Amino acid sequence: MDKFRMIFQFFQSNQESFMNGICGIMALASTQMYSAFDFNCPCLPRYNLAYGLGILLVPPFILFLLGFVLNNNISMLAEEWRRPQGQRGKDPAVLRYMFCSMAQRAMIAPAVWVSVTLLDGKCITCAFCTSVPVETLGNASHPRLSQGEIQRVLARIPCKEIYNGQQLIANEVAVRYLRCISQALGWCFVLLMTTLAFLVRSLRPCFSQAAFLKSRYWSHYIDIERKLFDETCAEHARSFAKVCIQQFFEGMSTDLVAARCHLPRKAPVDAGEAAKKLLGITDQSTMNMALKSWHRCKPPLHLHPPALPTGNGWAGEGQPLTHPSAPRRETAAYYSWV
Amino acid sequence: MDRFRMIFQYFQSNSESVMNGICGLLALASVKMYTSFDFSCPCLPQYNMAYGLGIMFMPPVILFLCGLILNRQSLAMLEEWRRPQGRRKKDLAVIRYMCSSIMQRAMVAPVVWIVVTLLDGKCLICAFSGSLDPEKFVGFANVSAVQAQQLLAKVPCKDDELMRNSPSRKAVSRYLRCWSQALGWSILLILIIAAFLARWLRPCFNQATLLQARHWSNYIDIEQKIFEETCCEHSRLFAHKCILHFFESMRQEIKLHSFSLPREAEEAEGEEDLLRGITDQDQVNKLLKTWYYEKPPLDVSQATQR
Numbered sequence: 001m002d003k004f005r006m007i008f009q010f011f012q013s014n015q016e017s018f019m020n021g022i023c024g025i026m027a028l029a030s031t032q033m034y035s036a037f038d039f040n041c042p043c044l045p046r047y048n049l050a051y052g053l054g055i056l057l058v059p060p061f062i063l064f065l066l067g068f069v070l071n072n073n074i075s076m077l078a079e080e081w082r083r084p085q086g087q088r089g090k091d092p093a094v095l096r097y098m099f100c101s102m103a104q105r106a107m108i109a110p111a112v113w114v115s116v117t118l119l120d121g122k123c124i125t126c127a128f129c130t131s132v133p134v135e136t137l138g139n140a141s142h143p144r145l146s147q148g149e150i151q152r153v154l155a156r157i158p159c160k161e162i163y164n165g166q167q168l169i170a171n172e173v174a175v176r177y178l179r180c181i182s183q184a185l186g187w188c189f190v191l192l193m194t195t196l197a198f199l200v201r202s203l204r205p206c207f208s209q210a211a212f213l214k215s216r217y218w219s220h221y222i223d224i225e226r227k228l229f230d231e232t233c234a235e236h237a238r239s240f241a242k243v244c245i246q247q248f249f250e251g252m253s254t255d256l257v258a259a260r261c262h263l264p265r266k267a268p269v270d271a272g273e274a275a276k277k278l279l280g281i282t283d284q285s286t287m288n289m290a291l292k293s294w295h296r297c298k299p300p301l302h303l304h305p306p307a308l309p310t311g312n313g314w315a316g317e318g319q320p321l322t323h324p325s326a327p328r329r330e331t332a333a334y335y336s337w338v
Numbered sequence: 339m340d341r342f343r344m345i346f347q348y349f350q351s352n353s354e355s356v357m358n359g360i361c362g363l364l365a366l367a368s369v370k371m372y373t374s375f376d377f378s379c380p381c382l383p384q385y386n387m388a389y390g391l392g393i394m395f396m397p398p399v400i401l402f403l404c405g406l407i408l409n410r411q412s413l414a415m416l417e418e419w420r421r422p423q424g425r426r427k428k429d430l431a432v433i434r435y436m437c438s439s440i441m442q443r444a445m446v447a448p449v450v451w452i453v454v455t456l457l458d459g460k461c462l463i464c465a466f467s468g469s470l471d472p473e474k475f476v477g478f479a480n481v482s483a484v485q486a487q488q489l490l491a492k493v494p495c496k497d498d499e500l501m502r503n504s505p506s507r508k509a510v511s512r513y514l515r516c517w518s519q520a521l522g523w524s525i526l527l528i529l530i531i532a533a534f535l536a537r538w539l540r541p542c543f544n545q546a547t548l549l550q551a552r553h554w555s556n557y558i559d560i561e562q563k564i565f566e567e568t569c570c571e572h573s574r575l576f577a578h579k580c581i582l583h584f585f586e587s588m589r590q591e592i593k594l595h596s597f598s599l600p601r602e603a604e605e606a607e608g609e610e611d612l613l614r615g616i617t618d619q620d621q622v623n624k625l626l627k628t629w630y631y632e633k634p635p636l637d638v639s640q641a642t643q644r
Contacts, residue, residue, distance in 0.1 A: 013434045037457065037461070038457075038458065039460070040512060040515045040516060040519065041512075041516075042512055042513060043509075043512060044513070047513075047516060050520075051516055051519075051520070053521075054520065054523065055523075057503075058527055059523065061527065062523075062526055062527055062530050065530045065531060066530055067535075068534055068537070068538075069533045069534050069537055071529065072536060074537055075537055075538075075541055078537075078538050078539070078541040078542065079541040079545060081541075082541050082542050082545065083541075083545070096392065103580055105576065121446065154456065159508075159512070161505075161508070162505050162508065162509070167513040168528035170587045201548065213398050228613045233553055233556075234556060234560075237427070237553065237557040237561075238560050238564070240557065241557065241560050241561035241564045242564055243563075244561065245561070245564055245565055245568055249568070258538075278572060278575055278579075278638075279572065281572065281576075281641055282576075282637065282639040283635075283636055283637035283638065284636035285636075287572075287576075287636075294609050295417075295421060295422075296421070296422050296424055297422065297424030297425055298425065299426065300422050300426050301426060301427060
């Protein structure tokens, strides 16, 4: 159990490695999304370009923003940016570092989508089939067809089953041509992205490495500090709740004792562990009253120190809370820890 | 078993991560539901639109309600909203925060369903094939209006004899699918931009109030859990005492009734204690019958003072 918790904490504690994991998962998800998506070229003159370019560019933009949204650091960055200065100065270099590192990670999934789309070729084929150079590839001397007609015929190139322009230009020729261009673009894009990444990584130590190390350290620090603060608050809330509930039950049992003080009772000298844990609630009606009071009249968010039993009791519904009655004071004195 | 319980408790302790997990599971479930659902368009003029739009909008409502039901915090929020003020003030900011976080999580699965439906295209083709202008498509231009409507309504059914290899059907289908996919991607884009702006701009407004609201909503959750645990522990002890008391009173009754029988010295005290004086079949039967017919009162105040 300990080992499991340690591993989990390791992955969580190092925010960067966690984000790298998310980044990888998103890249895989983008290829999966592309293969699951049913590309459906409209094969109509004006719609082709819009559809093809839309599928090429809109999903990467969505993936880019998704990369930001899923990154917890973004609210941390915005918080750090907008906080009042107070007693801690703000370093713009740290903010720049955080933003750059988030943006770099968010760029991976879109780049994967664009590469996969270009290498597959369907988008470019759909978008640019009306711009195929008919003069060089086909039989441009078709006098019967007007420009609009030619456009309509060319627009059907991606839809093989309805293509009717074999005399104008052969379907396979056009598709091969467009695919070739698309794949060339795809490989160039991948090469460009890789070269950029390589340059960024290898040239960075040449410029202000010391400042870079400082920014990286303080950005990690801000992240860790925020996490620790959240954990401490959660721990505090837990202890607060425990003490609050304990005092609620104690208050109830004090009131019950006061209410029943006329019954002949043996002093529970040797109450025993279990009886103490029963918190003084020993029958059904008392428990019902405790539950009802829990709903109707939650205790205030104000813990009092345990040495002074200030009859914070639930004194039944409608009773004024201002003055403790005489018998209660007696009992309080009896139970006083002083 | 212990290890399993501890892992379970660990995940449960961070209630936000549990809720995120449930939210993700619902989203996956909605995708799986869509892929396994056998969409079957009626291909009749009046029914198409009702069926198509019904499949597009009814399951999201169901998923939204499921998301609200499965979220523990929704009950906590309602309770906090409706409780009498008592001695603890109510903070509306906390209730608003809880409400907005519940709504956001519950909206994920319905949105996933709608987007997947639009990207797939079948629903929109089914719903709107009858609303197209027949003049735009070659195969439907030269027939009477009523017949055109009927033919258009049959477009979603690929296996219909009339439509099996009709190029006009494919043209209509492609056209509608293109619109459907464009709509799907646009909705996704708008939602992502909204989520991005919300995350980015939130710290600019009232960050301190937000931190307080988040802390106290967490506190309410923890307090409720601890209260339930305390009550559970209490009821366990209560039950224990009650039953011990019951066995004691039965033993005394038996002692009273069988005072004539010689009782041996209590040598094997340990085991006798466990048997609590009930040592033969008749006594056990009597005990069980009494337990059923005359359960003891819920009052152990005598027992604790013993």
